[in-house]
Amino acid sequence: DQQVKQNSPSLSVQEGRISILNCDYTNSMFDYFLWYKKYPAEGPTFLISISSIKDKNEDGRFTVFLNKSAKHLSLHIVPSQPGDSAVYFCAASGAGGTSYGKLTFGQGTILTVHP
């Protein structure tokens, strides 16, 4: 039962163009969403997050959009840079009880940005 899904295992983008990474979730109790970036042989690094009371959060080149009715979120990277090449994980957190603060991760999307 995969509650957070990243259906695209990989994405290839030209430097300077936009990268769009997608994530779908099934549990309506999730109320906070995060994106992590992971380089090989390193731990995931927090990138950006969004609360369910918002539909957009922006931080520099990174913007996360949340569509609650569709249970869908996306990460936009503009412009994409070769250093953005990494695995990107979507994660969701639900409130209440022992679920509070637990993160459920998607399978990840490998982003490759070509010079």
Place this chain on the structure above:
Amino acid sequence: DAGVIQSPRHEVTEMGQEVTLRCKPISGHNSLFWYRQTMMRGLELLIYFNNNVPIDDSGMPEDRFSAKMPNASFSTLKIQPSEPRDSAVYFCASRRGQGYNEQFFGPGTRLTVL
């Protein structure tokens, strides 16, 4: 500031041996999480602690796995006896507290059980 510290970074052992993974969370963080990453199951939560107390261990695969947090600056994940299917990368993460969602990950321990 130092991030989450994990040791060892790599561990190779033989089936049946005891394995102990160690984690030092970020100073001042009072929540600690242990994750396992495999190709088949991705990144999955094993157990987490708040203020050194285990809150949810429902992700621990079986009794061979145990975790402790004797104080705010140290935690261990032990596998006894280890099996080849335990081979994975194990991550430790810490969080400032229950009012925060962002978790900060260590570099991981790559475990290989032969």
